[in-house]
Amino acid sequence: MRTALVASLVLLVSGCGATVASGPATSDPVTIANCGAEVTFPTVPSKVVTNDTGITEMMFALGLRDRMAGYVVNGVDTVDVRTSPWKADFDSAKHLSDKISKEVVQGANADLVFAGWNYGFSESTGFTPDALKGLGIATYQLTEACRNGVGKQRGIMPALDALYTDLRNLGKIFRVSDKAESLINEYQAQIDRAGKLMEGKPRPKVFLYDSGQDQPFTSGKNAAPQDVISKAGGDNIFGDLNDSWTTVSWETVVQRDPDVVLIVDYADGEANTPEQKQAFLEGFAPLANSPAVKGKKFFSLPYAALVEGPRNAASVEAFAKFLAENTGS
Incomplete structure (x- = not known):
């Protein structure tokens, strides 16, 4: 099964132990497109709650650990966390809960929740962007999981394009666009080499x-x-x-x-x-x-x-x- 080999290969992804590199705070609002809607962020969020491993790692890769109130993942002694290139960030940031809820994000005094449909957001639990908006908490939705207008089917673009879209949007929201573009260029070059x-x-x-x-x-x-x-x-x-x-x-x-x-x-x-x-x-x-x-x-x-x-x-x-x-x- 070569599981150990795979774990070591995944650890090779650059950005291990990413240092905090958030941009200067500003009062200028930023507007981005997220899941087909225009969303405006009046200021840079400073108490972000993330749900799930990949979403949390996006924040770490961008050097935004200091902008987080904490993260929600299903346990901190999992294959995901143990093999994460950002294990040090998982250890130093606050693990809020194994399961996300309104109570968890309110308890963290969150000003932004970064999650996605079936990555935390769910009508069945009542944990939705609309519900959080009613509590005065902003949301950013994972682009991979955007609804595409056919029932509850998800996905509006190829997954890597979704990743690059989210990195660019987060770069704008947190004023770290240069870091976002650097990561995208690095990932594209790595994928091009692998394709050969x-x-x-x-x-x-x-x-x-x-x-x-x-x-x-x-x-x-x-x-x-x-x-x-x-x-x-x-x-x-x-x-x-x-x-x-x-x-x-x-x-x-x-x-x-x-x-x-x-x-x-x-x-x-x-x-x-x-x-x-x-x-x-x-x-x-x-x-x-x-x-x-x-x-x-x-x-x-x-x-x-x-x-x-x-x-x-x-x-x-x-x-x-x-x-x-x-x-x-």
Whole structure:
């Protein structure tokens, strides 16, 4: 499974232990476009609450730890936090809770909540941008999870474009645009280098397996794995779905006959480790004849490397190396 190798590769992403580099405060308002709406920030937020690992790491990568009241992630002794290039920032910033709520952000006296749909925001819990607006708390929504107008489907642009959009917006909001552009240039160069590893080679069909045994939870074309897979030189077998993270059927997985399985490494409550997920797939009779299972072509990356965030470029590089070494010549 090469989990240890993957962890080390993900740690190579630049920005480790990012120093605080927030820009000067100003009273000039800033207006940005976020999920199709114009949002104005009268001043630079100084008590930000973030939800989820990738979102929190975006703030750390931009050097904005001092602008945070704290963060919400599901535990601080997880694969995500242990492998984070910003582990020192996670240790020094305040872990507010395992689960976000109105009470948590009010208790932190938040002036901005940075989250996303299914990354904290949810109608079912009542924790929504509108609800927070009623409490006088501003919000910034993760672009990867923006609703696209078709029911509750999410995603309005390719995931890496969403990452660059959020970095640029945050750069404007916090007056660190130079830092944002520097990160974007660095990530684009890293992805371009990684893409050369599979040049001239057949593109393997890749099944992103997040979780689920009755029905698999995977990535459509609008979630980060789509770009991680495609930029690394593979094709997401569900890249035709106009959604981000979504549930599909095993019948369709079998029909699409994957060459490689990319496993999300995190505790999902059903099969916790990549090894357990691989064992389930290897014992799942309908997939027994797939090239991925017959050839034991499994690879794993931490959850935070496969949702929108500053680990995405390193994920492309890690997966491209795996594909170049383990798939057709």
